[in-house]
Amino acid sequence: MITSARRVAAKRNDWRSLMPRALGDPITTPVSVSVIIPAHNDQPELDLALAALAAQSHPAELLEVVVVDDRSEPPLRLPESRPAHTTLVRVEGGGHGSGHARDVGARRAGGDVLLFIDADIIADRHHVEAHARWHEIIDDAVVLGFRDFVDVGGITVDQVRSAVEQGDVGTLVEGRPKEPHLWIDQVLEMTDDLTTDREDLWRPVVGASVSTRSALYEEMGGFAHFPRRGIVDTEFGYRCFTAGGVIIPERAAYSLHQGQRSFAINGAELARKRAPLIANYIANPRYRPPVSGRQWAVPYLRVVVPPSNRSFSAVRNTVDDILANDFDDLAISVVYDPASADADLYVDYWQSEGRVRLVTEAPRSGFPSPATMMVPVGTRLAATALSGLMARWRTWTHGLISISVTGVDAPLELWATRALHRSYRVSDEAGLRDAARELFGEAWVAGADHGVGTESGASDHRFAQGRYHLGRR
Structure with missing residues (x-):
């Protein structure tokens, strides 16, 4: 881990006042990055994700990857095409779900920065660097990556690595229909890219690509181990923001998501099942009914x-x-x-x-x-x-x-x-x-x-x- 002097602090969520270096410019205040990947049962997805990470612009000596196998059967393995410093950790018992797997990986990681990426993400060449450059200048950054949802059927590991090395992962899916993360785009438009100060700027935080400094991760308690899908990312973002994090949308941290997002397929049922848990742990009027005298796990x-x-x-x-x-x-x-x-x-x-x-x-x-x-x-x-x-x-x-x-x-x-x-x-x-x-x-x-x-x-x-x-x- 690299230690450096305390960096600047931003006012409110005014991330635009900060001046990170341009991508590709010399690094004057380097940070080591640990990429945490929770994975379950899909070896081909993981192979493509690791191939993309093997061709990142962020210095290889400042990059480690921790893959957390969340009870896959058969167990996952590390493919040949992967970053040099990659380890595989298997979760056997004592917790379950993506939040638990991410937290297990974070506790094993040694980087200044923890970057959480899902196993179905194919990261473009500057993805890690785009995250890291904000953490080089500010302790409070919570950086959000972007993705398009697209079918990657038939695409090979070698094709992924070649496209990422050339700096344009989009060439992999030319001619294929792509879907943006539409609801996140709508929130960003409504809040002027999260610079309009309001209490729910944490809503666009999703675990597909999000990073914090390890010190901030410790301060806010890390990922919760909720078994219910659809709340872990939201609740993590809520606590990051409540702990004083500056939520930064970084479009240069681009990626392809392999296939449709699950919420688009069965979102109504997921929303119904997660609502009671969210009401208890996210103190926000958007998710909590105004019931007088009611006690919640997290009071407002x-x-x-x-x-x-x-x-x-x-x-x-x-x-x-x-x-x-x-x-x-x-x-x-x-x-x-x-x-x-x-x-x-x-x-x-x-x-x-x-x-x-x-x-x-x-x-x-x-x-x-x-x-x-x-x-x-x-x-x-x-x-x-x-x-x-x-x-x-x-x-x-x-x-x-x-x-x-x-x-x-x-x-x-x-x-x-x-x-x-x-x-x-x-x-x-x-x-x-x-x-x-x-x-x-x-x-x-x-x-x-x-x-x-x-x-x-x-x-x-x-x-x-x-x-x-x-x-x-």
Whole structure:
């Protein structure tokens, strides 16, 4: 693995502001690339894919390929025409599916960059280099390759290698009907090639050709091991973006996909079966019904209540105000000291509340929730405070909204989790706010204008003689 200095950071998803080298130009900041190929049962497809990778413009000494055989019968083998540094790993048990296979390969890989390519992809000569050049200049890149779907029947390994060496894989299929990835093209057109800032820019991420730096892959947790088809790629893209990744469509990373895409054949049934899992793990209104009181595996908002020397009752009031709010797709991490005199009160009070988790250290962010809120103890929130703040936050004009609270030393902070993660990668704790302001923008608002203060809140009550007197203070 090659180590190099920290690279630049992009604002929001403005990848056009970055200046990668032209393809074929000398490499001044080289990166090693590990290509991960999950494969199952189709040896001829794999043979063509590896033949194409054997003729890449990216330096051979900076390229390794890890083929992950996901229980093929008979087992897959490595053909003669393949990159010099190619290994074969077989998955036998303890997980299944393309996500699991990709993750197994990623854990075996040693490159600075992890490039995931499907076994039915015939990559053009500059495919790997086109991915790598972005990772040479930015740590946060999530690069997307492009493909046309086409019948490759009758095409041989030698023909593939020759066409790729000559730099035009398209000559292999001249005269054959080709189909673009139409829905991805539509998303790119709608978002000006993903430069229009919105919360679902991760949608075009598909595993057929996608790359990240290995450090970002580790930070966001890698590919999930979902058994259900049609969610693994989408959920991976969602977490890449939420971790502060810059999604970059790279048309020079071109390839041919061998045959039709499976979703085009039975897409309606795949969509029906994946919908429940997506609703649980992708916190986005597009995939999640607005059911009040519903708890999800990944809440939309993760609230962190940091440690405090205030009383348990002060902590309780702040947390209960949050729970009593009209925005309830959330979970709360409450930091407490298990050695304190009142530690048992925290456990007794919240042990059965599914949306509250007691922790001994404050999490760095609410990842993989797209929104992270830091709420100092002593803050009181009206019943509509969260819905109002979230509505403002979802205008996407700022990555951080700071809410001043009279009588509380620290502001309430509402972060886009992706802004928080990217800011951490370019700054230390002391410079975090400055980094966020530079990369995503910051707005200050008065808590009094948004139902946030210290005097009263949504859970108001008076506790006396061992019981609560609702509606009184």
